[in-house]
Amino acid sequence: MRMLVRMAGVALLLALPASQAFSQIPFYQGKQLKVLVGFPPGGGSDLFARVIADGLARHIEGKPAVVVQNQPGAGSVIAMNNYANRVARDGMTVLSGTGQLLIRLLLGLDGARAKISDLQALVATPMGRITYASPASGIKSVKDVLNPREPLILGVPEVISTIDAVLGLTVLKVKFRSVTGYPGKSDVRLALLRNETNIDSQATPIFEQSVRPTMKDLQAIPLFAQGFMDGDRLARDPAAPDVPSVGEAYREIHGVDPSGPEWDSYKAVARAIGNGGKILMIHSDAPPEARTALKRGIDAMIKDPEYLKVAESVLEGYGFTTGESLEANIAAIGRIDAASIAWLQELLTREFRMKFH
Numbered sequence: 599m600r601m602l603v604r605m606a607g608v609a610l611l612l613a614l615p616a617s618q619a620f621s622q623i624p625f626y627q628g629k630q631l632k633v634l635v636g637f638p639p640g641g642g643s644d645l646f647a648r649v650i651a652d653g654l655a656r657h658i659e660g661k662p663a664v665v666v667q668n669q670p671g672a673g674s675v676i677a678m679n680n681y682a683n684r685v686a687r688d689g690m691t692v693l694s695g696t697g698q699l700l701i702r703l704l705l706g707l708d709g710a711r712a713k714i715s716d717l718q719a720l721v722a723t724p725m726g727r728i729t730y731a732s733p734a735s736g737i738k739s740v741k742d743v744l745n746p747r748e749p750l751i752l753g754v755p756e757v758i759s760t761i762d763a764v765l766g767l768t769v770l771k772v773k774f775r776s777v778t779g780y781p782g783k784s785d786v787r788l789a790l791l792r793n794e795t796n797i798d799s800q801a802t803p804i805f806e807q808s809v810r811p812t813m814k815d816l817q818a819i820p821l822f823a824q825g826f827m828d829g830d831r832l833a834r835d836p837a838a839p840d841v842p843s844v845g846e847a848y849r850e851i852h853g854v855d856p857s858g859p860e861w862d863s864y865k866a867v868a869r870a871i872g873n874g875g876k877i878l879m880i881h882s883d884a885p886p887e888a889r890t891a892l893k894r895g896i897d898a899m900i901k902d903p904e905y906l907k908v909a910e911s912v913l914e915g916y917g918f919t920t921g922e923s924l925e926a927n928i929a930a931i932g933r934i935d936a937a938s939i940a941w942l943q944e945l946l947t948r949e950f951r952m953k954f955h
Contacts, residue, residue, distance in 0.1 A: 623660075624658075624659040624660030624891065625659075625660065625689070625885075625887040625888055625890075625891040626658050626659070626660040626661075626662035626888075626891055627659075627660030627661070627662070628660070628662070629660070629662045629663075629690065630662060630663045630664075630665060630690070631654065631658070631662045631663070631664045631665075631690060631691070631692065632664075632665055632666075632667055632690060632691040632692070633647050633648075633650065633651045633654075633664060633665070633666045633667070633691075633692055633693075633694055633878075634667050634669060634677055634680070634681055634685070634691055634692070634693050634694065635647035635666060635667070635668055635669070635674075635677065635693075635694040636668075636669055636670060636671070636673070636674025636675070636676060636677030636678060636693075636694075636695060636699070637668065637670050637674060638668055638670040639668055642801075642876070642912070643674070643694065643695075643696060643876055644666075644668065645911060645912055646694060646723065646876040646912045647666050647694035647878075648666050649908065649909050649911065649912045650694065650721070650878050650912075651664045651665070651666050652664075652905075652908065653895075653896075653899035653900075653902075653905050653908075653909065654892070654895055654896070654899065656899065656902070656905060657895040657896070657898040657899040657902065657905075658891060658892065658894075658895035659891060659894065659895065660891070666694075672709060673698060673699070673702065673756060673758055673759070674695055674696065674698075674699050675699070675702060675707070675709055675710050677693065677695075678693065678695060678699055678703075678710065678712055679709075679710070679711045679712060681693045681712075681881075682711065682712035682716045682717070682881075683711060683712070685881075687881040687883055687884050688884070688885065688888070689880065689881075689884040689885045689887070689888025689889070689891075689892075690888075692720070692878055692879065692880045692892070693717065693878070693879045693880070694876070694877075694878050694879075695717075695876075695877050695878075695879055696871070696874070696875070696876055696877065697722075697725070697870040697871035697872065697873070697874025697875055697876075697877065698758045698759060698761075698870070698871050699877075700714060700870045700871075700874055700877075700928070700931055701758055701761065701867060701870050701871060702758060704866070704870070704931060704932070704934065704939065705939060705942060705943055705946070705954055706943075706954045706955050707758075707952065707953075707954055707955075708952075708953035708954055708955050710955075714928065714931065714932045715882060715932070716881065716882055717879040717880070717881065717882055718879060718880050718881070718882040718884075718889065718925075719874075719877050719878070719879050719924050719925065719928045720877075720878045720879060720880055720889075720892055720893065720896055720920070720924075721877070721878045721896045721900070721918055721919070721920050721924070722873075722874055722875055722876060722877040722878070722918070722919045722920075722924055722927075723875050723876050723912060723913055723914075723916055723917065723918055723919070724826060724872060724873050724874070724875040724916045724917075724919065725801055725802070725871070725872065725875035725876065725914075725916065726801065726802035726823060726824055726825075726826070726835035726836075726837055726838065726872060726916070727762045727763075727799050727800065727801055727802060727805075727823070727824040727871075727872070728799065728800060728801075728802055728805040728809070728820055728822075728823050728824070728835070728838055728841055729762065729763045729766055729767070729797065729798070729799040729820075729821050729822055729823075729824075730797075730798060730799070730800075730805065730809060730818045730819055730820045730821055731743070731746075731750075731796055731797050731818075731819045731821055732790050732793065732795075732796040732797075732817065732818070732819070733816045733817065733819055734747075734748065734793055734796055735747060735748055735750060735796040735797070735819075736748065737819050737821070738819060739819070740770075740821045740822060740842065740847045740850060740851065741850060741851055743767075743770060743772045743821060743851070744770075744771070744772060744773075744851065746796075748796065749773075749774075749775060750767075750772065750773065750774035750775070750796060750797050751774065751775050751776075751777055751794075751795045751796055751797060752764070752767065752774050752775070752776050752777070752795060752797040752798070752799075753777055753780050753785075753786035753789045753790065753794070753795040753797075753798055754776045754777060754778045754780065754786070754950075755778075755779075755780040755781060755782050755783055755785065755786055756778075757778070757946060757950045757952060759783065760786075760799060761867055761871070762799055762824040762867065762868070762871060762872075763797065763798070763799035764776065764949075765860070765863065765864045765867055765942075766799075766822055766824065766844045766847075766864065767797070768860060768945065769844055769848060769856055769860050769861060769864050770822075770844065770847060770848055770851060771851075771852075774797060776949065776950070777794075777795060778950070783800060783801075783804070786798050787800060787804075787808070787809065790817075791812075791817060797821075799824075801914075802823070802835055802837045802838050802914075803837070803914040803915070805820075805838070806837065806838065820838075820840075820841045821847065822841065822842055822843060822844045822846075822847040823835040823838050823841040823842065823843055823844075824843075824844070824868055824871070824872050825843035825844060825845070825868055825872065826868065826872045826873050827865060827868055827869040827872065827873055827927075827930075830865070832844065832845045832865060832868060834846075836915075836916075837914070837915050837916065844856075844864060844868075859937050859938045859940075859941035860941060862934065862935065862937075862938040863934070863938040863939075863941055863942040866931060866934040866938060867942075869927060869930055869931050870931045873919070873927050874927065874928070874931070875916070876912070878896075880892065893920075893921075896920055897920070900918045900920065
């Protein structure tokens with residue numbers, strides 16, 4: 599009798615479709631998940647990738663091995679091109695990128711061989727930025743930016759990494775000169791302290807920890823925050839609530855609300871690099887089972903108090919964005935109108951000799 603029952607059970611299992619018969623086996627069980635990151639080890643984007651990898655290893659059903667692979671170069675464009683065009687779309691590799699990467703794709707930056715639609719965002723953490731001036735410029739508040747005591751000079755390590763300040767100053771109708779060639783954002787901050795430049799922008803956490811303390815010695819005057827998009831409205835940075843957004847600064851200077859293609863371009867950029875910040879993505883056509891498993895693991899991850907304590911080093915007070923809110927934000931980035939894209943391309947070509955395809 600026992601033998602008959604066993605045989606009947608085997609027969610029933612064999613009669614089921616393979617997807618049902620093995621539905622209880624987690625997709626990632628016994629597998630290795632790779633997190634590809636387009637920056638060198640040690641930086642903020644690399645730290646984000648490694649903290650995310652730790653969370654995925656803890657919470658994806660099946661407990662796969664999760665490893666981080668660095669492929670730096672061209673502001674993560676090299677890694678993105680590799681991911682979009684060479685990496686198998688089997689769900690075994692995810693891409694850790696940034697909102698700046700999305701801007702490169704949106705603009706069609708020369709060398710970027712992918713589209714936003716090639717990628718599906720899984721989880722992100724926003725990132726604010728603050729633009730500030732040296733008191734040597736004669737600026738005491740944002741109202742003074744149109745009439746500084748000396749010509750305004752913005753240090754630019756790489757254009758897209760400083761696009762918040764470039765566009766913010768442009769929207770405000772400020773005359774300034776950009777000086778390129780600095781290795782990184784920390785070098786630009788030091789250049790301002792040496793009076794080589796007098797305008798800079800830094801991530802809000804860096805501003806709060808390393809720049810704001812110098813305000814006691816009159817070495818930093820905050821002008822505006824990049825802000826975050828709330829629907830079609832630019833909101834203040836919650837991590838710097840005393841610093842006006844670019845829109846508020848414009849009203850204070852000009853007495854009216856900003857408008858036109860430059861303002862639409864600014865909001866699109868703020869949505870990408872502000873709301874987007876650092877983003878974990880997967881091929882949009884990866885197996886549904888892989889995407890479902892990752893989303894479930896991420897949902898569990900961001901509800902785990904112990905993990906969130908570990909993740910504080912990359913969250914920097916902003917928290918995670920997932921689900922419909924994240925997907926709606928990415929979709930909105932892709933809907934920027936052609937006139938705004940053309941305006942932004944023309945500006946970057948004229949001022950920085952950037953090329954687009």
